[in-house]
Amino acid sequence: MTPFPRRTIGALALGAGMLLLLPLAGLDRFLLDVLVSGFLLAAYVGSWDIVGGVAGQICLGHALFFGTATYSCALLTSLAGWPFAAAGAAALLLSTAVAAVVGTFSGRLKGPFIALLTLALGELAHEVMLGQTFFSPRGAYSWGGEGGIPVALPWENPSPWASYYGALLFLFVSTWGMTRIARSKEGLLWSAISGSELTARASGVDVARHKRRAFLVAGLLAGAAGVGFAAHVGRATAADFSLELSFQAATFAAIGGRGTIVGPVVAALLLHTLFQGAGIAPAARVLLYALALLLILRFFPAGVAGTLRERFRMRRMAPGGPSP
Amino acid sequence: MSELLRAEGIEKSFGASRILRGITLSVGKAEVVGLFGPNGAGKTMLANVLSGLIPPDRGRIFFEGREITRLPMDARFRAGLARTFQIPGPYPTLTVAESVRVALLCGDRRRGDGERPPRGLAEETESVLHRTGLFAQRFWPAAQLSQGCLRRLEFARAISCRPKLILLDEVFSALSTKDEAELAALLRSLHRDDGISFLLISHNPLLLEEMCGRVVAIEDGRVTWEGKPADLAKYKPHAHGQDHGP
Numbered sequence: 001m002t003p004f005p006r007r008t009i010g011a012l013a014l015g016a017g018m019l020l021l022l023p024l025a026g027l028d029r030f031l032l033d034v035l036v037s038g039f040l041l042a043a044y045v046g047s048w049d050i051v052g053g054v055a056g057q058i059c060l061g062h063a064l065f066f067g068t069a070t071y072s073c074a075l076l077t078s079l080a081g082w083p084f085a086a087a088g089a090a091a092l093l094l095s096t097a098v099a100a101v102v103g104t105f106s107g108r109l110k111g112p113f114i115a116l117l118t119l120a121l122g123e124l125a126h127e128v129m130l131g132q133t134f135f136s137p138r139g140a141y142s143w144g145g146e147g148g149i150p151v152a153l154p155w156e157n158p159s160p161w162a163s164y165y166g167a168l169l170f171l172f173v174s175t176w177g178m179t180r181i182a183r184s185k186e187g188l189l190w191s192a193i194s195g196s197e198l199t200a201r202a203s204g205v206d207v208a209r210h211k212r213r214a215f216l217v218a219g220l221l222a223g224a225a226g227v228g229f230a231a232h233v234g235r236a237t238a239a240d241f242s243l244e245l246s247f248q249a250a251t252f253a254a255i256g257g258r259g260t261i262v263g264p265v266v267a268a269l270l271l272h273t274l275f276q277g278a279g280i281a282p283a284a285r286v287l288l289y290a291l292a293l294l295l296i297l298r299f300f301p302a303g304v305a306g307t308l309r310e311r312f313r314m315r316r317m318a319p320g321g322p323s324p
Numbered sequence: 325m326s327e328l329l330r331a332e333g334i335e336k337s338f339g340a341s342r343i344l345r346g347i348t349l350s351v352g353k354a355e356v357v358g359l360f361g362p363n364g365a366g367k368t369m370l371a372n373v374l375s376g377l378i379p380p381d382r383g384r385i386f387f388e389g390r391e392i393t394r395l396p397m398d399a400r401f402r403a404g405l406a407r408t409f410q411i412p413g414p415y416p417t418l419t420v421a422e423s424v425r426v427a428l429l430c431g432d433r434r435r436g437d438g439e440r441p442p443r444g445l446a447e448e449t450e451s452v453l454h455r456t457g458l459f460a461q462r463f464w465p466a467a468q469l470s471q472g473c474l475r476r477l478e479f480a481r482a483i484s485c486r487p488k489l490i491l492l493d494e495v496f497s498a499l500s501t502k503d504e505a506e507l508a509a510l511l512r513s514l515h516r517d518d519g520i521s522f523l524l525i526s527h528n529p530l531l532l533e534e535m536c537g538r539v540v541a542i543e544d545g546r547v548t549w550e551g552k553p554a555d556l557a558k559y560k561p562h563a564h565g566q567d568h569g570p
Contacts, residue, residue, distance in 0.1 A: 185429055188418075192426040195415030202375070202409070203481050204401035204430030259417065313419070316463045 008308075012262065016172065023164055031277055032160040038272040039167040040228045041248075043174045045268035046261055047221035048249035053258035054182045055214035056194025057106060058115040061122020062249050064102070065219040067241035069095040069226025070151075071129065074236035077152035078143070079134060084154050088227045092220060099219020106215060107208030110197065119243075126241035148237030151230045163232060170228055171265070174221055178261045181217060190214050191259065244286065251289050255296045256303050263305025327386075328353045328489055328521050329405070334373055334383035336366075336545075343369045344380070345545040351489060354519040356511075358526065358536035358553065362561060366545040367525045368410060371491045374523070375407040376400040388488070402431060406482035407491035412474040414466035420473075421462040424452050424480045431485025448484075456480040456510065472503030479510060489521040490514075496531055508535065529556050 023032065048062045072091035076082040082090070102121060106114045133144045143149040181187050189210050192200040197207050230236055239245065249264075252271065256263030271292060275285045300307035329351040336344040344366050351357045361367050372378040374385060376397035385393045387405055395403070415423050428448050443451070453459040456476045461469065466477060475495055482490045492511075496504050512535075514520045526532055532539050533553040541549040541559055549559045 188422060188426060189429065191417055191422075192415050195417055196413040198377075198409075199413045199415060199481070200426065201377075201397045202401060202407055203427035204398045204485055205426065206396075206398050206430075310465075313463070313465055 008262075015266070019168055023161055029160050032164050034273055034277045036160075036163045036167040036232055037229070038269050038276070039171040040225050040232065041272050042265045042269040043171050043228070044222055044225035044245075045249045045252045045256075046175055046178045046265045047218045047225060049253045049256075049258065049261050049264045050178055050181065050190075050221065051214045051218035052250060053253050053260065053264065054187055054194065055190035055211060056259075057211060057214060058111070058250070059102075059118045059215075059218070059246075060115045060243075060250065061102075061118035061120070061125075061246050062218070062222060063241050063243070063245035064118070064122040064125050065095045065099050065222035066226040066229070066245065067125060067129065067236070067238075068098050069223035070230040070236035070240040071149070073227055073230035074149035074151045075134065078136070078150050081152075084152065084231070088231070091227050091230070092223045095223025095226060096216055096220045099215045099222075100212065102219070103212035103215025107211050119246075122241060122246050123243060126238055126243065129238040129241055144238075146238060148235045148239075151234050151236060153231060153234055167228060167232065170224070171269075174224065175261065175265050178221065182259070182261050186210070186213065194259070248289065251293055254303055255293055257300070257306025257309065258303055260303070260305035260309060263303055267304065326353050327351070328355070328388060329374070329523070330386045331370075331374060332384045332386075334370065334380045334385070336369055336373060336378065336380050343545050344373065346383070347542065347545065347547055349540055349547065351521050351523050353488070354515070354521055355538065356515055356522045356524060356536045358524050358532035358539035358556075359542065360526065360529065360532055360539055360556065360559075361542040361548075363527075365542045367542060368493055369545075370542070371407060371493045371523070371525055375405065375491055398430065401427075401485050401487075404485060404488040405491075406485055406487040406489070408475075408478035408482050408493060408495050410494040410497065412478050414469065414474060414477060416465065416467040418466055419463050420458050420466055420469065420477060420480075421449055421453060423466045423477060424458075424484060425449050427481040427484035428452070431487075452480050452484055455483070457506065472499055472506070475499065475503070475507055476510070479507070479514075483514060483518075483520070486518075487520055489523065491523045491525070493525045494527070495524070496526060496528065511535065532556060 022035070044066055048059065051057050052059050069091040072094045073084070073087045076087035076090055077084055102118060105117060109117060130145055133142045134149060135142050189200070189205050192203065192205055193207055193210055201207055226240065252268040253264040255271070256265065256267030258264070271289060275288055280288065296304060302310055327350050331347060331349045334344050334347040347370060359367050359370065369378070373380045376392070376395055376399070379394065383393070384391060387400070387403060392400060392403070418426070425445065428445060450459070453462050456479050458473060458476050458480055461473060469477060478495065496507060499507065511522065515522065524532065524535060533556055536553050539551060539553050539556050540547055543561060
């Protein structure tokens with residue numbers, strides 16, 4: 001794969017250093033909370049980029065994997081009385097299993113049909129969770145719908161610093177892992193499938209099997225972000241399955257540069273923190289995301305990191321360009 | 325000459341349109357067979373069926389004595405039956421080297437050639453790129469290649485599975501004279517040095533005469549003639565008013 005240019009590595013290291021030191025600047029609890037949800041959202045967007053960017057399978061129901069994890073945590077801890085750690089592990093398994101099923105169905109489909117299938121499955125789960133009522137074990141009250149289900153956490157009032165550094169560590173590790181996967185041999189095969197399924201098949205790639213693997217990895221990582229979100233917010237709501245959450249992932253990936261992992265992660269983190277930190281209402285944020293997308297695509301047709309990567313590759317083509 | 329590929333009674337229809345009507349054809353080991361015919365005769369459809377892209381309605385296909393009729397295209401590639409496309413479809417986000425690496429990862433590099441031990445992926449990639457004359461363009465995005473280089477990349481992809489047979493679909497079309505000569509030399513060297521068999525689909529009788537040991541002509545989905553390339557000039561097509569191309 002094309003190596004990262006040194007300047008990119010430098011900029012990423014600078015950004016990571018700033019994030020590590022940011023809480024020392026005396027941020028209030030609200031901003032720390034915005035950043036923690038930003039880290040989790042960024043990891044979730046990165047997981048979308050594995051399947052939607054690197055493997056090129058446009059998944060418009062990605063929140064299905066995220067919501068499966070948050071609901072599993074909530075139902076298993078609050079209704080079944082499982083400890084959170086066990087519920088989190090089960091949530092990861094369940095979100096991966098759901099992704100495996102979606103990946104299996106998507107294996108034989110192409111482009112818009114995968115988008116439609118995932119959109120339909122995501123929306124189905126959203127509607128079911130909106131209408132579903134769960135009764136607490138003592139039968140005293142009902143849970144579900146817009147209000148969601150509480151997650152029984154083993155801690156009360158966790159330190160905002162612990163949440164911040166825990167989520168930041170998760171973002172670093174998951175982004176590093178996703179970048180490694182995207183640049184691995186498996187990632188190369190996903191990129192080939194994304195480029196031309198026909199040529200990939202003629203090159204010996206078992207397309208259905210590798211598509212399923214891409215969904216599996218993306219589902220696992222989206223599930224991990226969902227477990228983190230359940231632990232942070234302490235509640236699973238139908239919004240975890242929402243179309244808005246699925247579209248947000250695709251929008252941030254398009255802004256950052258599909259298939260670059262780091263681009264979508266940084267775009268999600270920056271835009272979420274900027275707009276939510278400024279206290280902009282959710283409906284207005286959607287509009288601003290759309291405007292940001294239009295503006296970015298005007299100057300960076302393949303997203304910011306995608307366009308920069310293309311320019312770097314063109315420089316390597318030129319005589320005297322940087323060597324490998 | 326022992327048979328490498330044998331297709332028996334291949335039929336393919338789309339609705340009322342019968343594209344292939346019981347074609348029987350074979351390719352021997354280390355043989356170059358030409359497939360000749362007018363536009364719409366079913367040449368590319370036959371390549372699609374033989375390569376596993378499209379399943380036949382009837383008929384059976386054997387490769388090295390094993391039936392592969394229902395084997396998908398990727399599995400046939402791994403088994404040593406590769407193909408190139410009339411219109412190459414490069415991976416737009418991958419470089420030339422990465423495109424070759426994809427095929428090397430999936431092709432059976434461990435098969436070796438009997439004399440040399442299997443090599444590492446990087447070394448193998450470099451070797452394929454050198455052999456196909458694409459080493460200088462290895463960092464280029466595949467989508468930026470010229471038509472001639474795209475055909476080379478098709479060859480590079482096809483030889484990455486250490487194939488026993490390559491189906492070449494109009495591989496010399498839309499090329500400059502220089503590119504055509506270079507590709508013909510590459511084909512000859514692969515045939516001579518590696519003993520690879522070829523089924524060469526072409527409109528061009530002169531090219532088939534020059535490259536092939538045997539030519540099969542098809543028309544309207546049927547085999548209408550088979551013989552030595554030198555006799556191709558005597559072959560008179562039966563279909564009415566059909567264009568034989570350049």
